[in-house]
């Protein structure tokens with residue numbers, strides 16, 4: 001019956017045909033599935049290793065699979081922070097000819113951590129807030145693109161370490177829709193649903209004794225709404241400035257850059273009498289720092305990692321007495337003499353533990369910590385060595401966090417309906 | 419309990435001059451189950467969100483009961499939106515899974531308890547309240563999800579494609595559960611779906627939307643038997659109604675090689691804009707086997723026959739009609755045939771439309787013409 005199988009894929013890989021499509025996903029043998037942790041979901045979702053990478057497979061009605069696949073493709077074209085679609089497999093049948101639901105395949109996001117795995121770490125107390133900031137930023141980014149999500153939740157979000165913060169990515173686009181611009185009602189509904197879902201998910205962790213005692217789910221949910229609204233306002237609000245204080249225009253742009261956004265288009269209007277100016281950002285793009293770092297060095301890293309690296313670059317510029325040298329030359333110097341030697345000295349077998357830019361960030365943290373403790377200047381090489389020996393070697397592998405590491409998590413309890 | 423009224427309700431999204439919902443007039447009775455149905459983009463979700471207070475109303479107004487709620491905040495409208503997606507939380511008991519929205523709203527514990535117990539009784543989940551969702555069957559989990567909306571005791575339920583994410587089997591069983599539950603609770607319900615089967619099986623009345631415009635509202639039977647226009651005629655019913663536009667000559671419509679006489683009422687209702695053409699529709703089950711001699715019969719060449727046990731459908735081409743100018747939408751004709759005497763592929767068979775089962779629509783406007 002395999003002959004009737006129909007696969008649409010963005011990058012066709014013949015190995016896709018080797019997966020046991022004639023079995024319900026639930027019954028896929030252990031040899032093919034990779035035991036990675038996942039969020040709560042109603043559909044059956046499994047991870048598989050294929051041609052050296054890991055894919056997520058979701059079993060779902062054909063109509064919904066194709067819709068979500070198309071939507072994820074559109075989002076990828078817009079460079080949205082979402083998982084990348086790989087393929088839809090339809091026309092599945094069992095060996096006996098019984099029809100099976102279609103499968104949607106997405107790229108497993110490397111180094112991503114589902115929130116349930118994050119809560120199993122002994123993390124700093126403000127972790128919940130940092131996750132929420134990341135989620136609020138993600139929702140804002142999606143809304144700026146005109147994407148109505150329809151089901152924002154922690155389960156439908158993946159988190160990646162991003163320097164001291166987290167970066168959030170969307171996984172589940174099933175209920176979403178893309179418009180040119182969202183209405184306020186669409187945004188409000190999304191954010192209200194986000195609040196309800198997040199509170200529910202935290203209450204669930206609470207019921208499973210996985211939440212810090214003093215964390216109040218409702219307060220956290222309210223904070224999400226607040227952070228979202230603050231950010232949305234900062235990015236889209238009209239500001240009225242007096243015509244002789246035009247520096248405030250640059251000030252607004254700087255503030256948006258500080259929040260990690262570039263202003264691609266700003267509308268400016270003067271009053272008829274010419275004394276006041278109304279300014280409003282029209283098009284803003286997230287990723288100000290990561291774009292800047294990429295331009296300077298070709299390094300493609302997440303926003304907060306980029307901030308950190310740019311700071312390091314600035315420090316290097318001052319220390320190496322190159323403040324009057326063109327920034328792009330200094331950047332090249334820094335890359336070849338500082339960044340690359342440091343990350344190259346990380347042994348290959350330890351590189352899967354964290355993303356390389358994240359490792360570099362941790363090296364800088366470690367160096368700062370060492371020099372505080374020992375009250376002296378610590379050369380980078382020394383910090384690298386100490387970091388590898390005392391920190392990195394003891395960390396667990398996060399590239400594809402394996403289930404065995406999170407056994408205390410009742411991930412097997414995840415409910416699948418439908 | 420309450421009625422719901424849309425009065426010329428209109429929504430125009432910024433940057434999109436075409437109204438998403440265009441002067442919608444609809445009155446929903448207290449306790450009624452009304453289904454809003456139509457193809458993707460027709461404005462169903464927008465209408466529902468306007469009622470929920472989540473979308474601005476640019477023109478017209480919306481009433482719940484006697485009260486104009488056009489400018490009332492969503493939370494003060496006393497409605498419950500049943501989310502398309504719901505996750506059951508594995509560590510929380512069934513009772514907590516049902517009551518958590520009330521807890522978020524800050525309702526006192528004993529009151530939540532009471533409401534959850536009432537809902538559990540209705541849903542036949544009483545003995546499971548202390549258990550975890552894992553212990554429940556698929557159907558019971560569905561009911562817990564419904565319980566979440568019931569405990570809020572709203573005056574109106576709003577449901578936006580609540581079944582779209584379920585597999586075919588669960589969808590059918592949940593459909594019946596929701597419909598019977600709604601009838602027992604008697605709470606006014608507005609239900610949105612793109613699936614006409616769902617609409618026909620669940621609704622007391624169905625409102626069909628297209629391009630933001632209400633096409634028809636009525637009971638499933640009325641929509642099925644007396645579709646107000648050609649769009650409703652083809653949208654409602656599965657397999658879809660055969661419909662096509664054919665020339666009219668000397669008081670007869672030319673269906674391929676055959677001539678079918680038309681009533682005076684139909685002929686009188688035709689206008690110059692129709693250019694002597696008529697849009698004719700007939701349902702697959704209203705075709706009768708006939709012979710070449712039967713008056714009004716037309717020959718059909720059979721392409722394939724689909725046998726479904728109790729039913730069989732023949733797909734074929736209407737002979738003698740010119741597909742370039744007139745003819746059947748989709749090119750082929752579908753007829754229900756006797757499953758014990760199915761025609762062969764390639765065979766030519768004759769059909770007539772059962773007496774009184776031919777639907778006539780204006781070729782220019784698509785509106786139904788008097789019988």
Ligand SMILES: Nc1ncnc2c1ncn2[C@@H]1O[C@H](COP(=O)(O)OP(=O)(O)OP(=O)(O)O)[C@@H](O)[C@H]1O
Pocket residue numbers: 037038039040041042043044045055056058083084106107108109112114151155156157158171172173174503504505
């Ligand atoms: N590409 C991916 N990379 C990493 N994890 C993934 C990926 N796709 C899915 N997952 C994991 O699988 C889980 C379930 O996937 P998904 O949310 O798409 O399923 P669902 O059944 O549609 O969920 P819901 O019940 O919210 O509708 C996610 O929470 C996530 O943890």
Ligand SMILES: Nc1ncnc2c1ncn2[C@@H]1O[C@H](COP(=O)(O)OP(=O)(O)OP(=O)(O)O)[C@@H](O)[C@H]1O
Pocket residue numbers: 179180181182183186431432433434438456457458459460461462463464465612
């Ligand atoms: N924010 C928006 N901006 C512009 N147009 C929009 C916006 N949101 C929806 N629309 C348009 O309004 C129309 C009605 O949309 P709506 O979502 O109500 O349709 P629907 O019938 O529910 O469709 P579906 O079944 O696909 O959800 C569509 O043409 C849609 O593209």
Ligand SMILES: [Mg+2]
Pocket residue numbers: 040041042155156172
């Ligand atoms: Mg999900």
Ligand SMILES: [Mg+2]
Pocket residue numbers: 172173174175503
């Ligand atoms: Mg989903």
